[in-house]
Structure formats: structure tokens, C-alpha cells
Amino acid sequence: MKKKLKIDLPEFVEIGDNKLKNLFKILLFHKLKFKEILLLGDSKTFLLGGETIASIFKKEKIKILKHLISNSDEENVENIKKFIKEEKPDLVIGFGGGKVLDVAKLAAGKYKTKFISIPTILSNDGIASPVSVIKDKNNIPISHITKAPHGVIVDINIIKKAPxxxxxxxxxxxxxxxxxxxDARLAQSKGIEKTDSMALTLAEAGPISLLQFKNKSIKNNEFLLCLAHGLIKSGFAMCTVGSSRPASGSEHKISHSIDxxxxxxxxxxxxxxxxxxxxxxSLQKNEYLDKVKKLYAQIEFPQNLKHLGITEDEFIEVIYNVKNIRPERYTILEDKKLTPKEIKKIIEETGL
Ligand SMILES: [Zn+2]
Known part of the structure; x- marks a missing residue:
């Protein structure tokens, strides 16, 4: 995990109520200059607040161009890149979920156009990270490192409307x-990789706060704020090292292998x-496992392979295929090299 010389972090983060209504003021407050804006979203998010955003800028006589993103794939990225190249907007605003933000971030990053990330859901830590996950021609999600968003604006009123x-x-x-x-600390202890302790501390701060949170209800505003802050810290941790390493280890390898x-x-x-x-x-004998299981139960997070539509034998295949996913990234799975019997035992013990 090499540290980049210049850390690419967002310039500002705004989290709270009614941020969307004050979008114009927020952008001016953060000294942004713009005459032409490209607003990217999808059909759902344009209904949720896209029109509100457009009307705010129209009122201020700012030219606003709108473009729909239908999927987080290479075709959509190419379309938006072409659009940015031709229109040369001063600012790109992504208003949507992970798919919209990933496409908008990667396309804006290509031309170094300032990108403002306004998530409508908090489903992953891409809202403030330099990572874009884009499906390739075979429909497999691939992670790309790009420029971090210039600004991140989380409006809790919008987030509360998310499924x-x-x-x-x-x-x-x-x-x-x-x-x-x-996993990163394990790689460090084996002398395989030099880790950045600040980035790792930042990456674990969010989940630890969430575990310590008293009123763990998804409908609770404070819980949502804690989640938003945690996901942003996670994005920052990735920005400081220019890699997804602080937030992506063996568990992400499993997910990529499933994909x-x-x-x-x-x-x-x-x-x-x-x-x-x-x-x-469970394999790591991680000190937080019991607390994580308790949190999952409290918020009714799915806790089994059935939810993933994967049988036990298919999961064994998933674990075996992990060796083909980012082989340079050492994790507990490379450390333990499990047999099918051992995999089954963990599935049984954890109730997966
Ligand atoms: Zn992730």
C-alpha cells in the first residue's frame, strides 16, 4: 500500500438536512465558479430531486444540461465522456445511487472536470472515494481508480426516502x-506489504462508531448520519493511499468472485x-464478529448464503476462485488456504 505524494481528497463535505434546497449557496460558499453544469442521474433520481436541482440553477441563469445514466457500464461511461468533451461543462453533478455516481465520477475524472457527488442512497462507500466500479463487456464489475469527487453533499431528507x-x-x-x-494488518505482519496506519485507522473508525451506536434503527436520523460519516471516512481512507486496500480485503474478494x-x-x-x-x-477470529452479528440482527441484515442464491458447494467454488481475484492483495484467504471441509465447518459455525 504505497502512499501517493499528493493526496487527492474531496475539497468539501456537507451532510445534513435540506442540503439540496441550498445547493447553489453551498457551491458558491465553497468558491466554485460555473456557467454551465452537467447534471447526471437516472429516471428515478430525476423524479426524486433532479427537477429541483435543475430549477435552482435555471433561476440563477446557469445553463444546465441533463443526461440520463442507464447502467454502470463502459457504454454509459463512453457516452458521458463524449458529452463532457463536446460541451465542456464547468461542473459535473452526479445525483443518484452507486451506478450514477460511478459513471459520473469516472467520466468527469477523465477530463479533470470538477465532480460533485450527491448520493440519493447510502448503499456503498463510493460516494466519497476515488474508486468507480464499472461493468465490463462480460457484465463483470471492475474497479477503476480515478479522481476523487471535488465535493460530497449528503441530504439526509433524500437518503430517508431510499429503500x-x-x-x-x-x-x-x-x-x-x-x-x-x-487483512491489511495481516499482510503487514507477514512482511508482505507496507500499510498506511492512518488510512487503516480512518477506515475502521466508521464501522466501530456504528457498532457502538446505541439506537441502531435504520429509520433513526442519527444512525443515518453515523452511516454517512462512516462511508465518507472510508472514501477518505482510500483517497489517502490512492487504492481501495483500506476498505477491500478478503470479503470483497469473495464478492468479486461471486460476481x-x-x-x-x-x-x-x-x-x-x-x-x-x-x-x-470468523476465519480471522476477528474481535468484532459477535458485535457485527448483533448489529446485523438488529437491522435485519441478511446473514446467509441463501439470500445470495448460492448453495454451499457453489460457495466452496467461490472461495477456490478467490485466487484469481487481485492475487497481489494478501488476505486471510491466502493465509489459510482452506479445504472444502474447513469451508463447510465455517459455514456451519457462523450459520451462513
Ligand atoms: Zn465495497
């Missing part, structure tokens, strides 16, 4: 940092890594 399933997935992606951080073997999928990234985390934490 609960997506919020749960965000919890899964944040909690998975505990497994990823363990590779059993795509297309209906389950969310956060659900896959959240379930994978139970397996890897």
Missing part, C-alpha cells in the same frame, strides 16, 4: 472495512460483502 434494503447494504459495505483492515462466477446478479454489493464479512471475520 431500506439499500441502507442495509451501506451498513454491510461499511462493516466490511473491519475485515479489510484486519465473476454467478453474474448477472440481483443482490447488492453491500449485501455480498456484508455476508462475506461474516465468513472472513
Amino acid at each position: 431500506i434494503r439499500h441502507i442495509r447494504a451501506g451498513v454491510g459495505d461499511l462493516i466490511s472495512n473491519l475485515s479489510a483492515v484486519f 465473476y462466477l454467478y453474474s448477472p446478479r440481483k443482490t447488492l454489493h453491500g449485501e455480498q460483502v456484508g455476508i462475506g464479512t461474516i465468513f472472513t471475520m
Whole structure:
């Protein structure tokens, strides 16, 4: 985990109520200059607040161009890149879930156009990270490192309207940092990799706060704020090292392996890594496992392979295929090299 000389972090983060209504003022407050804006979203998010955003800028006589993103794939990235190249907007605003933000971030990063991330759901830690996950021609999600968003604006009123399933997935992606951080420290202890302790501390701060949170209810505003702060810290941890390492270890390898073997999928990234985390934490003998299971039960997070639509034998295949996923990234799975019998034993012990 090499530290980059220049850390690429967002310039500002705004989290709270009614942020969307004050969007114009927020951008001016952060000294942004713009005459032309490209607003990216999908059909659902344009209904949720896209028109509100457009009307705010129209009122201020700012030219606003709108473009729909239909999927987080290479075709959509190419379309948006072409659009940015031709129109040369001063600012790109992504208003949507992970798919919209991933496409917008990667396309804006290509031309170094300032990108403002406004998530409508908190389903993963891509809202403030330099990582974009884009499906390739075979429908397999691939992670790309790009420029971090210039600004991140989280409006809790908008987030509260998101389907609960997506919020749960965000919890899964944040909690998975505990497994990823363990793996990074393991690689360090074996002398395989030099880790950045500040980035790892930042990555685990969010999930630890969430575990300590008293009123663990997805409908609770404070819990959502804690989740938002945690996902942003996770993004910052990745920014400081220019890599997903602080937030992506063995549990993400399991999720990528599932995507590779059993795509297309209906389950969310956060659900896959959240379930994978139970397996890897058990293998790691991770001190947080019991607390994680308790949190999952409290928020009704799915805790079994059945939810992933994967049988026990298919899961064994998933674990065996992990060796093909980021082989340079050492984790507990490379350390233990499990037999099918050992995999089955963990599935049984954890109730997966
Ligand atoms: Zn993730």
C-alpha cells in the first residue's frame, strides 16, 4: 500500500438536512465558479430531486444540461465522456445511487472536470472515494481508480426516502472495512506489504462508531448520519493511499468472485460483502464478529448464503476462485488456504 505524494481528497463535505434546497449557496460558499453544469442521474433520481436541482440553477441563469445514466457500464461511461468533451461543462453533478455516481465520477475524472457527488442512497462507500466500479463487456464489475469527487453533499431528507434494503447494504459495505483492515494488518505482519496506519485507522473508525451506536434503527436520523460519516471516512481512507486496500480485503474478494462466477446478479454489493464479512471475520477470529452479528440482527441484515442464491458447494467454488481475484492483495484467504471441509465447518459455525 504505497502512499501517493499528493493526496487527492474531496475539497468539501456537507451532510445534513435540506442540503439540496441550498445547493447553489453551498457551491458558491465553497468558491466554485460555473456557467454551465452537467447534471447526471437516472429516471428515478430525476423524479426524486433532479427537477429541483435543475430549477435552482435555471433561476440563477446557469445553463444546465441533463443526461440520463442507464447502467454502470463502459457504454454509459463512453457516452458521458463524449458529452463532457463536446460541451465542456464547468461542473459535473452526479445525483443518484452507486451506478450514477460511478459513471459520473469516472467520466468527469477523465477530463479533470470538477465532480460533485450527491448520493440519493447510502448503499456503498463510493460516494466519497476515488474508486468507480464499472461493468465490463462480460457484465463483470471492475474497479477503476480515478479522481476523487471535488465535493460530497449528503441530504439526509433524500437518503430517508431510499429503500431500506439499500441502507442495509451501506451498513454491510461499511462493516466490511473491519475485515479489510484486519487483512491489511495481516499482510503487514507477514512482511508482505507496507500499510498506511492512518488510512487503516480512518477506515475502521466508521464501522466501530456504528457498532457502538446505541439506537441502531435504520429509520433513526442519527444512525443515518453515523452511516454517512462512516462511508465518507472510508472514501477518505482510500483517497489517502490512492487504492481501495483500506476498505477491500478478503470479503470483497469473495464478492468479486461471486460476481465473476454467478453474474448477472440481483443482490447488492453491500449485501455480498456484508455476508462475506461474516465468513472472513470468523476465519480471522476477528474481535468484532459477535458485535457485527448483533448489529446485523438488529437491522435485519441478511446473514446467509441463501439470500445470495448460492448453495454451499457453489460457495466452496467461490472461495477456490478467490485466487484469481487481485492475487497481489494478501488476505486471510491466502493465509489459510482452506479445504472444502474447513469451508463447510465455517459455514456451519457462523450459520451462513
Ligand atoms: Zn465495497
